[in-house]
Amino acid sequence: MKIAVIGAGAMGGAMAEGFVHSGRFLPSDITVSAPHESTLERFAALGIRTTTDNRHAAEGADVVIVAVKPWLVENVISGIKPMLDYSTQTVVSVAAGVSGDRLTAMLAKEDGSRPETFIAIPNIAISVGCSMTFIVAVNGDATATENIEDMFNSVGSSLIVDEHLLGAGTALASCGIAYAMRYVRAASEGGVELGFKAGAARDIVLQTVKGAVALLQANGNHPEAEIDKVTTPGGLTIRGLNEMERAGFTNAVIRGLVGSK
Numbered sequence: 001m002k003i004a005v006i007g008a009g010a011m012g013g014a015m016a017e018g019f020v021h022s023g024r025f026l027p028s029d030i031t032v033s034a035p036h037e038s039t040l041e042r043f044a045a046l047g048i049r050t051t052t053d054n055r056h057a058a059e060g061a062d063v064v065i066v067a068v069k070p071w072l073v074e075n076v077i078s079g080i081k082p083m084l085d086y087s088t089q090t091v092v093s094v095a096a097g098v099s100g101d102r103l104t105a106m107l108a109k110e111d112g113s114r115p116e117t118f119i120a121i122p123n124i125a126i127s128v129g130c131s132m133t134f135i136v137a138v139n140g141d142a143t144a145t146e147n148i149e150d151m152f153n154s155v156g157s158s159l160i161v162d163e164h165l166l167g168a169g170t171a172l173a174s175c176g177i178a179y180a181m182r183y184v185r186a187a188s189e190g191g192v193e194l195g196f197k198a199g200a201a202r203d204i205v206l207q208t209v210k211g212a213v214a215l216l217q218a219n220g221n222h223p224e225a226e227i228d229k230v231t232t233p234g235g236l237t238i239r240g241l242n243e244m245e246r247a248g249f250t251n252a253v254i255r256g257l258v259g260s261k
C-alpha cells in the first residue's frame with residue numbers, strides 16, 4: 001500500500017515515522033509533503049519520499065492522508081482534487097473539527113463523484129506504534145474501512161466510531177495524551193520535592209504508570225478496585241488521595257476533557 005501524508009508537522013510526521021517503524025510499509029511506500037524543504041529533511045533521512053508539491057505526493061498513492069491544520073484542509077484538498085482518481089484513491093483527513101459533511105463537500109467533483117473518505121484522529125504516540133486512533137467512515141465501503149483500520153492498527157489500536165463520538169474520542173485520547181503527560185510531570189515534580197533527582201523521579205513515575213496500565217489491562221478491573229488494594233485502611237495512600245481530591249483532582253481532569261471537546 002502506498003501512502004501520501006500531506007503535512008509533515010507534529011501529526012503528519014509522527015504518522016510517517018510510525019508507518020516506517022511498524023515494518024509494515026517500506027519507507028519508499030510513504031511520501032510526505034510540506035511547503036518547506038527544511039521540514040522534510042528528517043523524513044528523507046529515513047528513506048521516505050519527500051516533496052514540496054502536494055499533487056506530486058498524492059500521485060499514485062492508494063491512501064492520501066491530509067494532515068494540515070484544520071483551516072488549511074479546504075485549500076489543500078482543492079489543490080489535489082483535480083488529479084485524484086476516486087476509483088482507486090482513498091482520502092483520510094486527520095484534522096480535528098473538520099466534519100464529514102464538510103470533507104464530502106470539499107472533495108465532491110462536478111460530476112458528483114466522491115472518493116472513499118475517512119476521518120481518523122490518532123494521537124501522537126503513533127510515532128512509536130502506540131496510537132489510539134478513532135476512525136469515522138464518512139464514505140467508506142467494508143473493504144476500504146478494513147484497509148484503513150488495518151493501516152492504523154499497524155501503529156497502535158483503533159476504534160470505528162460514529163461521528164458524534166469523535167469530539168469525545170479526540171479529547172480523551174488525542175488531547176488526553178498531553179493530559180496524561182501532565183500527570184507525569186506533576187508527579188515527577190512532587191518526586192523532586194520529596195528528594196529524588198529529576199531524572200530519577202521521572203523514571204520512577206513512568207515505571208509506576210506502566211505498572212498501573214499493566215495491572216488494569218491484565219485483570220480488566222475498574223481502577224477503583226485496584227485502588228482499594230493500595231489504600232491500607234488508616235494508611236498513607238488514602239491520605240494522599242483525599243488531599244488530591246481536596247485540591248480538585250478528578251474535577252480538574254473532567255473539566256479539562258469536557259473543555260477540549
Ligand SMILES: NC(=O)C1=CN([C@@H]2O[C@H](COP(=O)(O)OP(=O)(O)OC[C@H]3O[C@@H](n4cnc5c(N)ncnc54)[C@H](OP(=O)(O)O)[C@@H]3O)[C@@H](O)[C@H]2O)C=CC1
Pocket residue numbers: 006007008009010011012013033034035036037039054067068069070072076094095096097121122123124174
Ligand atoms: N498534534 C496532534 O497530536 C494531533 C493533530 N491532529 C490534527 O493534525 C493536523 C496537523 O496538526 P499538527 O501536526 O499538530 O500541526 P503542525 O503545525 O505541527 O503541522 C502542520 C504541517 O502542515 C504543513 N503545511 C502547512 N501548509 C501546508 C500546505 N499547504 N500543504 C502541505 N503541508 C502544509 C506544515 O509545513 P511546514 O512545517 O513546512 O510549515 C506542517 O508540517 C491538524 O488538523 C490537527 O487537528 C489530530 C490529532 C492529534
Ligand SMILES: O=C(O)[C@@H]1CCC=N1
Pocket residue numbers: 096170174175
Ligand atoms: O490540540 C489540537 O487541536 C490537536 C487535535 C487533538 C490533539 N491535538
